[in-house]
Amino acid sequence: MSGLISILADGIAYGMLLFLFSIGLSVTLGLMRFINLAHGAFAMCGGYVAVVLLNGFGVPFLLTLPAAAVVTGLIGVVLERSVIRHVYPMPELQQVLFSIGLAFAAGAVANILFGPQQQPMLLPDWLTARVSLLGVGITGYRLFLVLFGLVAAGLLVALFNFTLFGARVRAAVDDRRAAEGIGINVDRLFALTFGLGAAFAGLGGALAVGFLGLDPTFPFKYLVLVLMVVAIGGPGSIGGSFAAAIAIGAIDALFKYLVPEVGNYVIYALLVLMMIFFPRGLAGRAA
Amino acid sequence: MARSKQPSVQAGRRSVLLAASAAAALPLARPAIAQERKLVVGVVLPLSGTFADQGRNNEEGIKTFQKIHGTKVGNVTVETVMRDDQGPGSGDLSRRLTQELIQRSRAEIILGYSFTPNALSAASLLTEAKKPGIIINAATSIITERSPYFARVSMTLPQLASSLGQWAARNGIKTVFTIVSDYGPGLDAETWFTKAFEAGGGKVVGGARTPVAAMDYSPFLQRAIEAKPEAVFGFNPGGDVSVAFMKQTKERGLSQAGIKLLVTGDVVDDNLIPAMGDALDGVISALHYQVELDNPANRRFLAGFREVAGANATPSYRTVQAYDGMALIYHALQATGGKTDADSIMNAIKGARIDSPRGPFTIDPATRDIVQNIYIRRGQQKDGRWANIAFETIEGVKDPAK
Amino acid sequence: MRLIRIGAGLPLLLAAVASFFLFPEYLSLLNTLFILAIFALAYDLLQGHAGVVSLGHAVFFGMGAYTAAVLAAHGVTEPVVGLLAALLLSGLLALLLTRIVVVGNDLTRLLVTLGIGFLMLEAANQARWLTGGADGMSDFTMGPVLGLFRFDFAGETAFWYSLAALVLVYAFLWRLTTSPFGLALRGIRENVRRMPAIGAPVRRHLATAYTISGGIAGLAGALLAQTSNFASLDMLGFERSAEVMMMATLGGTGSIPGVVLGAVGFSYLKDALSAMSPKYWHLGIGLVLMLSVFVLRGGIAGGVSALLRRLRGRG
Known part of the structure; x- marks a missing residue:
């Protein structure tokens, strides 16, 4: 039994990473109607920032996390202002083409700069120790991920629900024209939101290195899972993405543990069923 | 990997000279009529995508070998042409690249194949074209049975x-x-x-x-x-x-x-x-290999490798496999006196004994598969x-x- | 517009035939390009004509590849028989899947087809006894085409074999999409709600389109398996599905000659770039894709018709 709970805890920790990876894509899809398949590139960028700071400059692990988020967020804003905003009005398929191209290019740049190998990142000892929580053993790092994910989700929910910025974003999601009509600077709002999404991906990327590794193929490696989270959660919904990410992480781990023979199929079967019966995702909002 | 016993580059070069003069002493190394010519070795490796790291390890092995042993064997200059098969499961691509290397780049020997399906798909093609294929990674046992022109210098699982x-x-x-x-x-x-x-x-x-x-x-x-x-x-x-x-x-x-x-x-x-x-x-x-092995061939290899890949780089066992693939080709060229037709090369490969960085290995004449220390x-x-x-x-x- | 479409087929065919004589050392690459063009045409019947997107179309491509390979491994080595069997089986599979792949909105469809793709991949991996699992299938020998033309080392037979298939598929799809059925598909794409109101059987039309598209994708897969003597899980994987979508979009979704050019152009570019820089060619592909959406709005077909319009405007 304690084995089961401990597996569940591990799965939830994995889900937290998926949440951080996908929240930016979910928001840009919900808000700008922009299908950003290059979103994983931002996570990769955060990962490299953290690795370079940690291994190259000896910056403590905890400080590399905000650095990764800030740097990636800035890159996100610059890209949005210079190129990506011109892609918003294009048909969806053109957006797909553009963002896949961007992901390819980003991976190639990482390959040229850092080489194709796995980037080593050894976490501080206090994070890798195994701790016992109410009789259930869990790795310190996974516990850290869970706590971190909860805080991040809480902050995002608060930001979107209780601040003026959040109210503006929600207004723009519901009706862009009306929002512009009442004097909201939608362009700036888009840039900020895009940067925010990129920053969260960067944070997720920095957190993921110690767990999932890092190499130039990262932008594509988790694309499928991220798409699943966004679709199941419902584009633009923070709560939905959170629930979907945790559910995918936990269910995946649980089935691999309980019925390993079919464990690899389960999340995909679930995805298909989910999409057939709830085509609008958990949050129920149309894309 | 700074180590106290690291041999100097000079020592590495000197042993190259020794190896070269030893090679020259082989009776077969001097053909009757010396004629300068070129041999193209086509290389098929995963050089992009998820497995690019493996491909790069192999590539560095090839470069290290040519750095230490030069590009000439007798009167034959050995040239490599690299193609990217993008990873496992792209057997159709690996087969086409093999064909193009033979037809377009005039490759006479193919070196590479990181993954089983990519080697298997090229088997019948190599047999038809009569070109030797030296496997430097793919590890499923059956591969070498699929073509009489396959030989393996890596390992089997x-x-x-x-x-x-x-x-x-x-x-x-x-x-x-x-x-x-x-x-x-x-x-x-x-x-x-x-x-x-x-x-x-x-x-x-x-x-x-x-x-x-x-x-x-x-x-x-x-x-x-x-x-x-x-x-x-x-x-x-x-x-x-x-x-x-x-x-x-x-x-x-x-x-x-x-x-x-x-x-x-x-x-x-x-x-x-x-x-x-x-x-x-x-x-x-x-x-079959670790960096810590202490033998002359490994010391020479490590010195050359660090010149190619940087002083702090660590080689993979795959680097050595590619290095040995080239060693096998050079060995065969010496043994045939520069003859490059597939049957002469294969005959020279069968039973070959190479002093590798991993220790001595031989190619089993019956199976063309490697026999080595584990x-x-x-x-x-x-x-x-x-x-x-x-x-x-x-x-x-x-x-x-x- | 219609005149342009009829006109484009002939120059394309002439260019294909000329390439046999101009580039005798590129026949196996050309063979691959023709096959991918067929696959892209099959896919675009859905995306471009019926407006139904998919991220799992390689399932049918892979089904066709395995059909041809399994048949050959069990003694049915006549290629044309293998092609027909692949066409039928993949079409059947598509028919079975139609009900669930056309639900919901675009995002739903993408995710459902993506999920099905992964399930099929896992299934094929598990059915190792039949498919060879991750090692793929290569232990089979194809017989001569129609008992006459053996697949040769240089790829001459493969070139003509695949080109013939491409010409047939091209002509068939051109007829199909200009028929009343094709117009009905366009109607569904433009306004899925109104079509039933004017009495069009939307479901049946979509099922028919899906079946035809799946069948032709299977045909393309069978061609690849037969001409490369190989079938593998890779052929039904996510990457191939994503790539066919890119090829169709790049070419100009909805335009038959455009899609052919998109598939041929994209795949040739990939090959050329990867030969030039085997390690860093992803950068080139990425930049080309990003630029394409600014330079070629509406894909190659869109670019060409814009150019034609401009020329005509001046003349």
Whole structure:
């Protein structure tokens, strides 16, 4: 039994990473109607920032996390202002083409700069120790991920629900024209939101290195899972993405543990069923 | 990898000269009429995408060899043309690249093939075109049986898995739980480990087959711990997956539960060690090469490698495999006196004996597969760094599957 | 517009035939390009004509490849028989799947087809006894085409064989999409709600389109398996599905000659870039894709018709 709970805890920790990876894509899809398949590139960028700071400059692990988020967020804003905003009005398929191209290019740049190998990142000892929580053993790092994910989700929910910025974003999601009509600077709002999404991906990327590794193929490696989270959660919904990410992480781990023979199929079967019966995702909002 | 006993570059160069003069002394090295000519070696490797790292390791091996031994064998200048087969499963592409290298680039020998399907798909083509194909990685036993023009200088998984199984049984391990990736090589590893281990009196008490790209191993490790075996045997495809596997064996506390970890040596490849750290502690593995090997050929290789890849770089066993692929080609060219037709080359390859950085190996004339030492190693610290240190050598291991 | 479409087929065919004589050392690459063009045409019947997107179309491509390979491994080595069997079986599979792949909105469809793709991949991996699992299938020998033309080393037979298939598929799809059925598909794409109101059987039309598209994708897969003597899980994987979508979009979704040019152009570019820089060619592909959406709005077909319009405007 304690084995089961401990597996569940591990799965939830994995889900937290998926949440951080996908929240930016979910928001840009919900808000700008922009299908950003290059979103994983931002996570990769955060990962490299953290690795370079940690291994190259000896910056403590905890400080590399905000650095990764800030740097990636800035890159996100610059890209949005210079190129990506011109892609918003294009048909969806053109957006797909553009963002896949961007992901390819980003991976190639990482390959040229850092080489194709796995980037080593050894976490501080206090994070890798195994701790016992109410009789259930869990790795310190996974516990850290869970706590971190909860805080991040809480902050995002608060930001979107209780601040003026959040109210503006929600207004723009519901009706862009009306929002512009009442004097909201939608362009700036888009840039900020895009940067925010990129920053969260960067944070997720920095957190993921110690767990999932890092190499130039990262932008594509988790694309499928991220798409699943966004679709199941419902584009633009923070709560939905959170629930979907945790559910995918936990269910995946649980089935691999309980019925390993079919464990690899389960999340995909679930995805298909989910999409057939709830085509609008958990949050129920149309894309 | 700064080491106190690192040979100087000068020493490396001197031994090259020695090797070259030794080669010149071979009676066959001087053909009757010396005529300058060029030999193109077509290289098919995964150079982009998920497995680009493997391809780069191989590529560096080829470069290291030519750096040390030059580009000329007698009057033949050896040139390489590289193509990218993008990774496993793209057998159709690897076959087309092989064809194009032969037809368009006039390649007379093909070197490469990182993955089983990519080698298998080219087999009938090489037979038809009568061009030798030197396999420098793909590890499934059957490959060399598919074309009489295949020869392998890497290893077969059964070589590693069954050596490890024998060792485990001999050393008092009674029960094992296996965790292998769910595809051909993983099943090979599982089968041959189990066969050797149970023949020695051990018992496999359970097993899990994991998705090839699995990054979260905790469900499988938890099952292993609950099965209470004396040891876990692991195989997975290297790269990030193996790093994740190794790290999680430590996180999950395999050793605290009193369970030993046994893996095929590719899982704990030397150049992955920095990303694994102390997860390597006490891990027993079987492989045909590790950086720590102390022999003249390895010293020469390491010196050349560091010139090619940088002073701090660590070679993979794959680097040595590619290096030896080139060594085999040079050996064959010397033996044939510069004749490059497939049958002469293949005849020279069969039974060839090479002093490799991994120790001496031979190519079995009957199967064209490699016969080599397998080292049983333990992960431990050496000069403040983690390393695989060999403590037992099983000499002249043939592929047990043939 | 219609005149342009009829006109484009002939120059394309002439260019293809000329390439046989101009580039005798590139025949196996050309063979691959023709096959991918067929696959892209099959896919675009859905995306471009019926407006139904998919991220799992390689399932049918792979089904066709395995059909041809399994038949050959069991003694049915006549290629044309293999092609027909692949066409039928993949079409049947598509028919079975139609009900669930056309639900919901675009995002739903993408995710459902993506999920099905992964399930099929896992299934094929598990059915190792039949498919060879991750090692793929290569232990079979194809017989001569129609008992006459053996697949040769240089790829001459493969070139003509695949080109013939491409011409047939091209002509068939051109007829199909200009028929009343094709117009009905366009109607569904433009306004899925209104079509039932004017009495069009939307479901049946979509099922028919899906079946035809799946069948032709299977045909393309069978061609690849037969001419490369190989079938593998890779052929039904996510990457191939994503790539066919890119090829169709790049070419100009909805335009038959455009899609052919998109598939041929994209695949040739990939090959040329990867030969030039085997390690870093992803950068080139990425930049080309990013630029294409600014330079070629509406894909190659869109670019060409814009150019034609401009020329005509000046003349």
